[in-house]
Amino acid sequence: xxxxxxxxxxxxxxxxxxxxxxxxxxxxxxxxxxxxxxxxxxxxxxxxxxxxxxxxxxxxxxxxxxxxxxxxxxxxxxxxxxxxxxxxxxxxxxxxxxxxxxxxxxxxxxxxxxxxxxxxxxxxxxxxxxxxxxxxxxxxxxxxxxxxxxxxxxxxxxxxxxxxxxxxxxxxxxxxxxxxxxxxxxxxxxxxxxxxxxxxxxxxxxxxxxxxxxxxxxxxxxxxxxxxxxxxxxxxxx
Ligand SMILES: Cc1cc2nc3c(=O)[nH]c(=O)nc-3n(C[C@H](O)[C@H](O)[C@H](O)COP(=O)(O)OP(=O)(O)OC[C@H]3O[C@@H](n4cnc5c(N)ncnc54)[C@H](O)[C@@H]3O)c2cc1C
Numbered sequence: 001x002x003x004x005x006x007x008x009x010x011x012x013x014x015x016x017x018x019x020x021x022x023x024x025x026x027x028x029x030x031x032x033x034x035x036x037x038x039x040x041x042x043x044x045x046x047x048x049x050x051x052x053x054x055x056x057x058x059x060x061x062x063x064x065x066x067x068x069x070x071x072x073x074x075x076x077x078x079x080x081x082x083x084x085x086x087x088x089x090x091x092x093x094x095x096x097x098x099x100x101x102x103x104x105x106x107x108x109x110x111x112x113x114x115x116x117x118x119x120x121x122x123x124x125x126x127x128x129x130x131x132x133x134x135x136x137x138x139x140x141x142x143x144x145x146x147x148x149x150x151x152x153x154x155x156x157x158x159x160x161x162x163x164x165x166x167x168x169x170x171x172x173x174x175x176x177x178x179x180x181x182x183x184x185x186x187x188x189x190x191x192x193x194x195x196x197x198x199x200x201x202x203x204x205x206x207x208x209x210x211x212x213x214x215x216x217x218x219x220x221x222x223x224x225x226x227x228x229x230x231x232x233x234x235x236x237x238x
Pocket of ligand 1: 044055056057058059069070071072073075076077078079080081117118119121122211212213235236237238
């Protein structure tokens with residue numbers, strides 16, 4: 001955290017310009033910045049949400065002077081309380097610049113992204129970067145939700161990526177407590193069940209895992225059993 005404290009000299013005020021509820025406890029925020037912020041897809045920012053309370057958030061997008069974040073307030077700590085209560089017009093501080101090395105590694109291998117909850121956030125710009133470079137890129141995205149109504153991955157991505165133009169971009173919505181008939185591209189089970197059923201071997205792709213630390217550890221163990229070695233990249237939110 002020392003890096004963040006040094007950068008406190010460089011704090012910039014952000015103004016909440018939009019707060020959209022995606023599901024119970026999960027929101028998309030647009031934050032207005034005084035100037036644009038360069039970032040590499042996959043990086044995060046550090047925000048000061050209250051005096052001396054610093055938290056990290058993966059960048060979904062930066063559009064000119066607007067930053068977009070995806071935030072789960074159900075964790076319940078100080079940042080959750082701030083983001084649950086805040087309204088457009090409220091302010092917070094951006095500390096320093098975009099940080100982190102969880103970025104797309106250059107390779108010819110197919111890419112597999114795996115997230116639960118707001119671990120989806122960095123995958124929006126990462127997948128967009130890959131599909132902008134190559135519209136035919138082979139990209140699979142596994143997204144875990146408890147209920148079908150909470151599987152916001154498809155609709156969230158719609159704002160950034162036109163799936164119809166990218167035939168090799170495939171989303172697997174993994175539903176751990178399904179009710180009723182499964183829609184197309186919906187799969188019955190947790191990501192930890194769906195992945196071994198869908199992927200025969202895991203040595204020839206690049207994997208990116210993000211979100212809940214327990215989920216990241218569990219998936220990493222599964223991928224290793226199926227042949228993954230140094231081709232797994234992770235970002236833990238805990
Ligand atoms: C690099 C990085 C990027 C992050 N990006 C995002 C993001 O894009 N969206 C987002 O909602 N959160 C993200 N987080 C988590 C975020 O920084 C906060 O921890 C979260 O908002 C909860 O803050 P809090 O003050 O309410 O609780 P805290 O006091 O931070 O957390 C309380 C406890 O919950 C754990 N925890 C925090 N988040 C999670 C989680 N998602 N799942 C399971 N345990 C968790 C913490 O490790 C801690 O033990 C990220 C964390 C890191 C390290």
